[in-house]
Amino acid sequence: MANYDKDTNERIGDFLDGNLDSAGQKSFQEDLRKNKAIQSTLDLHKAVEETLSDKGEAALEATLRSMRKPTTQVKVRRIQPKWLAAAAAVAVLVVAFFLFRPTDTPTALTGPIAAYFEPGQMEITQMGGNAEALLTEGQQAYNQADFPLALQKLQAYLAVDPEHENARLFAAKSAIASASFDQALNLLFYFDSISSLHTEEVTWLKALAYIGSNQPEKAKPLLSALQNGTDAKLKAQAEELYQELY
Amino acid sequence: MTKDPHPDIRFVEALLNNNHKLVAAIYEQYFPRIRALIEKNSGNEEDAYDIFQEGLMVIYAKAKQPDFQLTSSFYSFLYGICSRLWLKVLRKKRTAGVTLDEELEFKDDFNFEDAIFHREKRKLIREKFGQLKERCQQILNLTLQEGKSHLEVAEIMGFANANVAKKEKSKCRSKLVELVQSDPRFNELR
Numbered sequence: 001m002a003n004y005d006k007d008t009n010e011r012i013g014d015f016l017d018g019n020l021d022s023a024g025q026k027s028f029q030e031d032l033r034k035n036k037a038i039q040s041t042l043d044l045h046k047a048v049e050e051t052l053s054d055k056g057e058a059a060l061e062a063t064l065r066s067m068r069k070p071t072t073q074v075k076v077r078r079i080q081p082k083w084l085a086a087a088a089a090v091a092v093l094v095v096a097f098f099l100f101r102p103t104d105t106p107t108a109l110t111g112p113i114a115a116y117f118e119p120g121q122m123e124i125t126q127m128g129g130n131a132e133a134l135l136t137e138g139q140q141a142y143n144q145a146d147f148p149l150a151l152q153k154l155q156a157y158l159a160v161d162p163e164h165e166n167a168r169l170f171a172a173k174s175a176i177a178s179a180s181f182d183q184a185l186n187l188l189f190y191f192d193s194i195s196s197l198h199t200e201e202v203t204w205l206k207a208l209a210y211i212g213s214n215q216p217e218k219a220k221p222l223l224s225a226l227q228n229g230t231d232a233k234l235k236a237q238a239e240e241l242y243q244e245l246y
Numbered sequence: 247m248t249k250d251p252h253p254d255i256r257f258v259e260a261l262l263n264n265n266h267k268l269v270a271a272i273y274e275q276y277f278p279r280i281r282a283l284i285e286k287n288s289g290n291e292e293d294a295y296d297i298f299q300e301g302l303m304v305i306y307a308k309a310k311q312p313d314f315q316l317t318s319s320f321y322s323f324l325y326g327i328c329s330r331l332w333l334k335v336l337r338k339k340r341t342a343g344v345t346l347d348e349e350l351e352f353k354d355d356f357n358f359e360d361a362i363f364h365r366e367k368r369k370l371i372r373e374k375f376g377q378l379k380e381r382c383q384q385i386l387n388l389t390l391q392e393g394k395s396h397l398e399v400a401e402i403m404g405f406a407n408a409n410v411a412k413k414e415k416s417k418c419r420s421k422l423v424e425l426v427q428s429d430p431r432f433n434e435l436r
Binding site for chain 2 (some may be wrong): 009010012013016017019029041044045047048049050051052053054055056057059060061063064065067068
């Protein structure tokens with residue numbers, strides 16, 4: 001007999017609820033002795049009663065859930081996309097830095113832009129939350145004229161906070177100071193897509209990067225534009241460099 | 247002569263009575279050890295929480311049985327259950343080459359598998375309860391959870407009399423039993 005026979009279930013139900021007359025009860029108990037499947041189904045009926053009448057199980061489950069502390073994994077899962085991307089970017093940059101780091105650091109600029117490039121001191125105008133350490137280290141390296149290290153740190157920081165204009169600007173300056181002109185241009189192109197307070201400085205740096213990478217023809221319109229700009233110092237420098245080159 | 251109950255029975259009673267203070271003590275005292283067990287065997291902290299909580303629920307379900315006796319320390323009991331629960335997870339994941347770092351021997355003949363099956367059966371019953379028609383769920387809730395008499399159930403549900411309510415309750419319970427028995431997982435539990 002199948003242990004999930006409908007009639008058996010109803011009969012067991014009747015037995016448990018006292019719905020069988022004395023003859024029915026006697027007959028059922030005889031079947032119970034002979035048939036293990038009936039016994040097993042009877043046990044399941046009892047388990048159903050026991051389980052559904054137990055309010056404590058759900059209450060204990062709720063208590064245990066309330067005591068469960070958020071795990072590290074849960075935290076990571078919540079912020080996973082951003083931090084995974086940032087971590088991956090940092091890893092790539094670190095590897096790239098060690099692969100492509102110039103051997104003689106810091107690099108002394110040569111050529112026409114050497115006289116015109118003034119790194120100055122980096123000032124942080126916006127702190128960067130969890131990546132703050134990278135920004136601080138980038139600033140320290142920059143101000144100690146360790147431009148390759150500054151570039152590495154600031155690039156890593158930008159992977160987390162790509163909109164930080166100051167970090168980007170000084171990363172570009174670090175790249176120029178390290179003679180990584182393509183990298184500098186890549187960093188500076190970002191400003192084309194935004195409205196920035198650094199427009200003229202960005203234009204100046206682009207011009208220097210183009211000249212440094214032997215593309216003076218691309219620097220020419222930029223230097224021309226700066227000569228009509230509002231920054232007196234940059235205007236003077238642009239005029240002087242333009243005269244020198246063209 | 248009846249043996250004195252193990253002093254750790256207070257932890258089992260804490261689970262049965264949902265004693266927050268003692269349950270918190272169980273957490274504080276034993277979770278780090280279970281976490282270490284899981285983490286040593288290819289799991290993480292999240293897995294450890296799942297296994298630890300399920301282990302406690304297995305103990306709860308087992309302790310609800312009238313013949314339950316705690317004959318070893320609570321930790322040995324919990325460790326035995328959690329290690330078996332984790333092995334089941336690993337087997338499901340088909341993780342090759344994973345072995346538990348220690349084997350425990352127990353003075354009693356406690357059947358951990360039986361305890362786990364008992365808990366699984368209760369979970370299956372609750373799951374299938376959710377698949378019953380709403381009317382049946384209501385009848386079983388009124389009678390089993392809220393302890394209403396058949397007459398009260400008849401009044402609430404609009405049945406002619408208590409006898410009808412009794413019959414309806416019996417039908418609903420039988421339906422639930424059938425649902426459980428029809429589930430392939432039930433055969434794995436036996």
